[in-house]
Amino acid sequence: MTDMPIFSAGLDAAALFDLPKPAGESRIVVAMSGGVDSSVVAALAAASGAEVIGITLQLYDYGAATGRKGACCAGDDIHDARQVADRLGIAHYVFDHESAFREEVVEQFADEYLAGRTPVPCIRCNMGPKFTDLFRMARELGADCLATGHYVRRVMGAAGPELHRAEDLSRDQSYFLYATTEDQLDYLRFPLGGLPKTEVRRLAEEAGLRNAAKPDSQDICFVPDGDYAKIVKKLRPEGGRPGAIVHAQSGETLGEHKGIVHYTVGQRRGLEIGGQPEPLYVVGLDAEAGEVRVGPKRMLATQAATIIETNRIGPLPDVQLTAKVRSLAKPAPVTLEGPLGEGATTTIRFAEPEYGVAPGQAAVIYAGNRVVGGGWIDATESAA
Known part of the structure; x- marks a missing residue:
């Protein structure tokens, strides 16, 4: 633990964690991705007076391979998390979960696209390798709570803790955490849920964190270049098989697609079927027939x-x-x-x-x- 004051007076860091006992007798495990949000959570936890342990899961090191920043699991991010932990004087551990992540998230992501569905891998990750394993580790370490950098709020209600949208709705991440169980919510803490992003970056600067100005991740961590179809086709080559683009009402074949993994319901661009009397959208994907079904917006x-x-x-x-x-x-x-x-x-x-x-x-x-x-x-x- 560092005894250096890292925040100005007036910030009650301990209150943000709602600890069940005095901070000086408590232990907080922080999930550290290497981004500014989880780093500020670690800094707040250190400022609370509790013992703090940072944990980083190495899930998929695709960011290092592409040379791009912002992928939550990339090697550069693990380095940033370790540097922040050193700055704060807290313990930091990295666990390799690439195999579980590939099986439970990446492979399922590919299978869902192959089946003509539109997956949300971040929810699967929270349901599986991330929360499940982090909870187990935190409890094994004797932690009183597990803190993350998600922009959501944990509010005590008449029946126990409730999950609420972030105060700053433009940053709200509650959509990705709906599968949180009541037992998990009892143990989780989200100290950033009441703060705007600008304040989080200010706190990072005040704490002297090296990643205070680090850009936010905009992509799925294992698809940092945004080309999800490339990942799917690498895992499931059959997803790149061409097929017919069919009008959902008339049954007329309007063109040929380059693989159903390139299309999602509601998509308009990239169909390359000009000359139609009205704009057409993807209204359905028939994976078994290998067809992309299109129709007017009203069919959506x-x-x-x-x-x-x-x-x-x-x-x-x-x-x-x-x-x-x-x-x-x-x-x-x-x-x-x-x-x-x-x-x-x-x-x-x-x-x-x-x-x-x-x-x-x-x-x-x-x-x-x-x-x-x-x-x-x-x-x-x-x-x-």
């Missing part, structure tokens, strides 16, 4: 979606619920038809037609700013 309108493998966090309140069907979508009013949680299958019905609802994505259910759960979109019901 969805009135309901079936969600599977659902999770619920806390009791379901008797209020108007909303759902986000993509990470950047606005929450839309919905009703639930069926149970939510414990892996059950249910249906969400939209009050107004929702566009761009794609199988493979997650539907996350909110009550106001509180996350009550969600599941994977398995099928949709057209409103057209």
Whole structure:
């Protein structure tokens, strides 16, 4: 532990972690990716007076291979995490989880695209190698909590801790954490959930962290160049097989595609089927037939979606619920038809037609700013 004051007076770092006992008797494990967010969490934890241990999971070192910054698992990021730990005077451990990550996240990512679905690997990662293994490690180390740099809030409610959207909605990451269990939430801490990004960077500078100005990651960590199709075709070459682009209404073949892994529901660009009387969008992918189905925008309108493998966090309140069907979508009013949680299958019905609802994505259910759960979109019901 360093005894150097790293933050100006007035910041109650200990209060951000809601520790079950005095900070001087506590131990905090921080998940450190090498980015500025988790580094500030580590600095805040050190400032709290608790013993702090940083853990970095080496998941997929693709960033080093491409020479690009910003991939959360790249070698440069592990180096940055270690440098921050040295600066703060805290212990830091790196664990190789590349094999588990490849099997549970990367391979499944490829399989989902091959099946004509649109996966969200960051949720799979949180459900699998990241949270599951970090929890086990933190508990084995005798930690009182596990802290991460996610922009979400943990709020104590009448029935226990609740998961809420970040104070700064432009940074909110709650969509990616809907599968968090109640037991996990009891142990997790999110000290950045009430802070804007500008304040986080200011705190990084005040703490003298080397990565205070480091750019935010914009890509899936194992696809740092944004070319996900290249990764899928490398793992599943059959995903690059050409096939027909078919009009979903008339059945007419309009052109040839270069492999279904290049297309997602709602896509308009890259179809190369000009000369049509109205703009056409991808409205479905038939993986078995190898067809890309296209149609006018009205065919993207969805009135309901079936969600599977659902999770619920806390009791379901008797209020108007909303759902986000993509990470950047606005929450839309919905009703639930069926149970939510414990892996059950249910249906969400939209009050107004929702566009761009794609199988493979997650539907996350909110009550106001509180996350009550969600599941994977398995099928949709057209409103057209």
